[in-house]
Amino acid sequence: MGLPLGRALLSYSSNKSGEMAKFTKQVSELHIRRDMTIEAAWQKSLEQFRELWPIHREEWTLLMSVGEVLGKTDKAGQSAFIQMMRDKFSVQEKKAEEERARKEKLYKSLGTLGGLALVLVLV
């Protein structure tokens, strides 16, 4: 028998630190102690953590859809779903990385220009 989600998430939160550990702890507690379904506990926790996480709407929608499917299918179904979500998050990660590089370049240019303007003003 595999580990049910509530206990799996609790176990993850006990062994890890950081934002994801706090999130999984909250989901497991809402599920185990307040008898909420995993889907409802996931959704409620995401809403609370949304303000703390700098995520886009698209990423938000993806995260919500994880809670809708977790635990609801057999092993093969769960594996396929998790693999699919990993692929989708990889695409998002790549997009975010590209955006970061683009913005980094922009801010670097802005910084150089700003420095130059400051030099011009002061000299």
Add this chain to the structure above:
Amino acid sequence: MYLKSKVESRIENEIFPYLPGRIKNAAQKLDRQVINQLEEIRLRAGKPVMLVLCGYDVFLHENGRVLQQPSGALTTSAEELAEMVYKTCENSWYAFQEDINKGFITVRGGHRIGLVGTPVIENGRVINIKDISSLNVRIAREITGCGTAAVKHLVRGNRDIYNTLIISPPGVGKTTMLRDIVRIVSDGFPPVFDGLKVGAVDERGELAACYRGIPQNDLGLRTDVIHGIPKKEGMEMLLRGMSPNVIALDELGNPEDVSTVLQVMNGGVRLIATAHGYDAKQLKSRLGFLELFRANAFERFVVLSESEKHFYEIKIMDGDGNVLAVDAQSGRKPVDHNGFNDGGVHAFTKAYRKAGAYQGGSGIFTGTGE
């Protein structure tokens, strides 16, 4: 304000939370006498909710009344069945996949939720069951003490027992009897009898009712349980690792188990087992028993029976078929009638059960249907 019985509390805390909302609401309004007599809750897609009380079917109305006829009873939808299975699986279908494939899930308290639907087959094996169409909630009941009187005919001195076969037709309570005998043999009853180390192979999960590996039923303080494994492998593992004095098996009869059973006995380990049947004579000709009877493997038989005419009957016989003791209103005078009747067995006829359905009554020994 009344004090709830142990059975009521267990059913309310261990069964009702899994039921779909509407059915749970109705069940929570059930009369306490009904709850005390509840053996099964049967839910079928599109059909009325059926309760089995002491062997007889009634139907559940939304206000908590029980109906003799299905008309007006609550019905269950396929979605509600799926919701209940999901809840039973702690929102984690994948984690209970093996249980689902076997057709039942054991929940805390040892209760068993049987399920059927459309099996998904791969390489000749069930790998999933989808479109659940029926659920059967079987309420586990231990009858502590029901084997007390029988045990004294099964012990040999204060440190040994006879190889024993408990025989009865399905649903008469042989697993319940085996469970209690195992508990007593394991705990002992000093100074008359010291407890023995018992290894129980619980292939179908009905003896110990393990939930997450922990037996939910009391099998005694010297009992080690191995569950969910074929008897042959289970016996071999117990022999190798746990050095039992006694091995307990539920539902002996597979010809493949015979050689291991004989190996157990030849090794000086005693056996207590159950078998489907009506008496030892009938079993002798069956393939899974032929060789065992030829080897005079069994030294004691505990035969359980029930009829409309007679009360529930327990008969103890030795290996040669001589009756050592009988309990209940069978007309036969037992060897030690008075002592035997102190065993704490409260058994009633089917006729009594029918008459007594939802009119109270206590301690009905029905077994759990296995």
